[in-house]
Amino acid sequence: xxxxxxxxxxxxxxxxxxxxAFLFPFVYMILTSFIKSAYSLPRPKEIFSVVPxxxxxxxxxxxxNFARYFLNSSLVxxxxxxxxxxxxxxxxYGFARFxxxxxxxxxxxxxxxTMIPGVINIIPQFLIIKNLGLVSTYWGLWLIYIGGGVxxxxxxxxxFFQSIPKEYEESVLIDGGGNWRIxxxxxxxxSLPAIGTLAVLSFQGTWEEYFTxxxxxxxxxxxxxxxxxxxxxxxxxxxxxxxxxxxxxxxIPTVFLYVVFQKKFVxxxxxxxxxxx
Amino acid sequence: xxxxxxxxxxxxxxxxxxxxxxxGFKQWMAVLPFIFLGVLGTAVxxxxxMIRNIIISFQDYSIMxxxxxxxxxxxxYISAFTDPNNKVLMAxxxxxxxxxxxxxxxxxxxxxxxxxxxxxxxxxxLVFRTVYYLPIITSWIVVAFLFRFLFAGGEYGLINFIxxxxxxxxxxxxxxxxxxxxxxxxxxxxxxxxxxxxGVVIYLAGLQGISKEYYEAAQIDGASGIKQFWSITVPMxxxxxAFVIINLxxxxxxxxxxxxxxxxxxxxxxxxxxxxxxYMQAFKNFNFGYASAVAVMMGITVFLVTYTQMKKFGNxxxx
Numbered sequence: 001x002x003x004x005x006x007x008x009x010x011x012x013x014x015x016x017x018x019x020x021a022f023l024f025p026f027v028y029m030i031l032t033s034f035i036k037s038a039y040s041l042p043r044p045k046e047i048f049s050v051v052p053x054x055x056x057x058x059x060x061x062x063x064x065n066f067a068r069y070f071l072n073s074s075l076v077x078x079x080x081x082x083x084x085x086x087x088x089x090x091x092x093y094g095f096a097r098f099x100x101x102x103x104x105x106x107x108x109x110x111x112x113x114t115m116i117p118g119v120i121n122i123i124p125q126f127l128i129i130k131n132l133g134l135v136s137t138y139w140g141l142w143l144i145y146i147g148g149g150v151x152x153x154x155x156x157x158x159x160f161f162q163s164i165p166k167e168y169e170e171s172v173l174i175d176g177g178g179n180w181r182i183x184x185x186x187x188x189x190x191s192l193p194a195i196g197t198l199a200v201l202s203f204q205g206t207w208e209e210y211f212t213x214x215x216x217x218x219x220x221x222x223x224x225x226x227x228x229x230x231x232x233x234x235x236x237x238x239x240x241x242x243x244x245x246x247x248x249x250x251x252i253p254t255v256f257l258y259v260v261f262q263k264k265f266v267x268x269x270x271x272x273x274x275x276x277x
Numbered sequence: 278x279x280x281x282x283x284x285x286x287x288x289x290x291x292x293x294x295x296x297x298x299x300x301g302f303k304q305w306m307a308v309l310p311f312i313f314l315g316v317l318g319t320a321v322x323x324x325x326x327m328i329r330n331i332i333i334s335f336q337d338y339s340i341m342x343x344x345x346x347x348x349x350x351x352x353x354y355i356s357a358f359t360d361p362n363n364k365v366l367m368a369x370x371x372x373x374x375x376x377x378x379x380x381x382x383x384x385x386x387x388x389x390x391x392x393x394x395x396x397x398x399x400x401x402x403l404v405f406r407t408v409y410y411l412p413i414i415t416s417w418i419v420v421a422f423l424f425r426f427l428f429a430g431g432e433y434g435l436i437n438f439i440x441x442x443x444x445x446x447x448x449x450x451x452x453x454x455x456x457x458x459x460x461x462x463x464x465x466x467x468x469x470x471x472x473x474x475x476g477v478v479i480y481l482a483g484l485q486g487i488s489k490e491y492y493e494a495a496q497i498d499g500a501s502g503i504k505q506f507w508s509i510t511v512p513m514x515x516x517x518x519a520f521v522i523i524n525l526x527x528x529x530x531x532x533x534x535x536x537x538x539x540x541x542x543x544x545x546x547x548x549x550x551x552x553x554x555x556y557m558q559a560f561k562n563f564n565f566g567y568a569s570a571v572a573v574m575m576g577i578t579v580f581l582v583t584y585t586q587m588k589k590f591g592n593x594x595x596x
Contacts, residue, residue: 003396003397003398003502008398011393011396011398011399012399014389014390014393015390015393015394015399015405018386018390018409019405019408019409021470022408022409022411022412022470022474023408023411025423025424025427025470026411026415028423028427028435029423029426032426041429041431041433041434042433043433043438044433044435044438087314087315087318088315090310090311090312090314090315091311091312091314091315091316093311094308094311094312094315095312098304098307098308098311099304100301100304100305100307100308101301101304101305106312106316109324110319112580113319113323113324113327115579115580115583115584115587116327116576116579116580117527117530117531117552117575117576117579118323119531119533119552119555119556120327120330120552120555120572120573120575120576121322121323121326121327121330122556122559123326123330123333123555123559123565123568123569123572124325124326124327124329124330124333125322125326126560127329127340128321128322128325128326128329130340143318143322144322146318147317147318147319147321147322147323148318148322148323150315150318150319150323151319151323154315179307179311183311204414204416207416208416208417208418210417210418210534211533211537211556214560215560226416226418229418229419229422230418230538233422240426243422244422244423244426247418247419247422247423248419250416250419251415251416251419254414254415254416255414255415258410258414262407
């Protein structure tokens with residue numbers, strides 16, 4: 001089927017306009033990050049004629065404990081990502097492969113919680129962490145992130161686990177292996193793309209999480225990057241060169257992960273659950 | 278056969294309760310190591326908080342240690358609706374506006390962009406997909422900084438610069454974030470810009486799942502491109518559309534970073550939504566009971582909306 005050239009042109013015009021609308025603000029942000037100590041709003045003319053340099057990036061990295069907050073965030077994110085994956089895989093496996101009394105009920109309770117926005121739990125979650133004496137500790141954050149995220153990852157992974165043919169298990173059963181061997185040797189390796197996708201989503205979610213971290217972490221030295229970014233913004237409000245240099249550094253890990261894993265991605269919802277397209 | 282068959286209990290058709298319990302117990306022992314931590318985590322950090330929320334919403338709650346936290350009945354709910362500043366009513370109104378304004382635009386842009394990118398002659402599909410997805414992988418906070426910068430007041434914010442200085446459409450530079458309607462528009466644009474890419478990617482995946490044979494058959498029958506779109510693409514995408522719409526409605530119902538990072542609810546709490554109002558009432562003003570009452574009302578509303586949507590669309594391909 002040959003499409004007329006002017007229709008092709010029209011289609012390209014629309015999708016390129018769309019692409020520019022998404023790309024241009026990023027370009028503007030990156031250009032602004034090169035502007036030196038602007039104490040008033042930099043003019044668009046200055047921004048478009050700026051010479052690229054990394055001065056602001058070095059400056060920001062060494063300012064206000066930024067490097068420290070970057071490491072804090074790395075620790076919080078990696079531990080909670082690994083914990084979430086582990087718990088998500090185990091629970092999804094339990095729901096996908098086992099029959100047990102009350103499974104339907106438990107499943108329905110899980111499903112019910114997905115229909116209620118998680119943000120409303122933040123007050124009681126804070127009170128629980130307070131009762132456990134874990135305010136201003138990373139344990140407090142990890143418990144909320146991992147415990148609160150199990151349902152989402154379970155639903156995401158369960159679908160993939162269920163699509164694994166039962167016959168694969170036979171080789172393990174013949175070798176005398178049990179449920180754990182089936183889990184490690186069949187289910188995990190067979191679902192690596194799904195687990196990888198979920199890991200990246202979990203990384204991003206935790207890396208940029210602000211509201212829970214702000215409530216739980218009271219100690220300034222333990223702050224995570226999003227909190228630091230917002231405080232930095234409040235402190236140097238008009239110095240957009242610094243604010244955007246800091247922001248871009250904070251974006252690098254997530255963007256890097258997406259670029260590396262892009263081709264292996266399976267589709268997921270932005271709230272929870274997934275479709276296999 | 279050395280095992281005497283006679284020694285086995287004669288059970289008939291239905292196993293007795295004891296056997297069933299034994300079997301159930303065995304099944305539980307097998308699955309428990311796998312689901313125990315997940316179920317415990319969910320019980321403690323998701324299910325219990327929901328119940329606790331309801332309890333706190335009926336209390337005059339104080340986070341001071343050894344506080345009495347007396348039960349006050351519906352007082353928190355009543356004060357939510359009789360507040361002279363109408364904060365809750367304003368938040369409800371904003372939430373409704375957010376859904377009405379952003380869901381149709383978001384959905385339309387997503388399906389149009391996805392269908393166009395998926396056309397057979399379009400090259401560099403992956404590049405387009407990646408560019409459209411960029412805002413999704415960027416954090417809310419950073420995009421909020423960006424939008425506050427682009428929509429900055431005074432003549433040198435980029436939007437003001439273009440529409441006031443260059444094009445002369447605005448009679449004077451607009452102070453976007455200090456007026457209700459202009460602040461709401463910035464919040465909507467922020468949300469749409471940040472999330473359209475998600476719908477595009479989901480629709481692209483859905484479109485690639487439609488077998489080419491349908492189109493080939495339609496072409497043999499002489500159906501035009503537009504006819505094919507309406508009679509093949511649209512119906513085949515119905516389950517994806519249901520999934521996208523439910524997620525978009527949920528997303529629009531839960532504006533939180535959108536409001537908090539752009540306006541902090543201002544000017545004068547006018548742009549608040551229920552989540553942002555709840556959060557600020559709890560952790561800024563320490564009105565835990567009031568905030569929990571807001572949370573409970575929000576939880577019930579979102580649950581009812583999601584539940585009816587799921588019932589309506591059927592549970593197709595969801596979750």
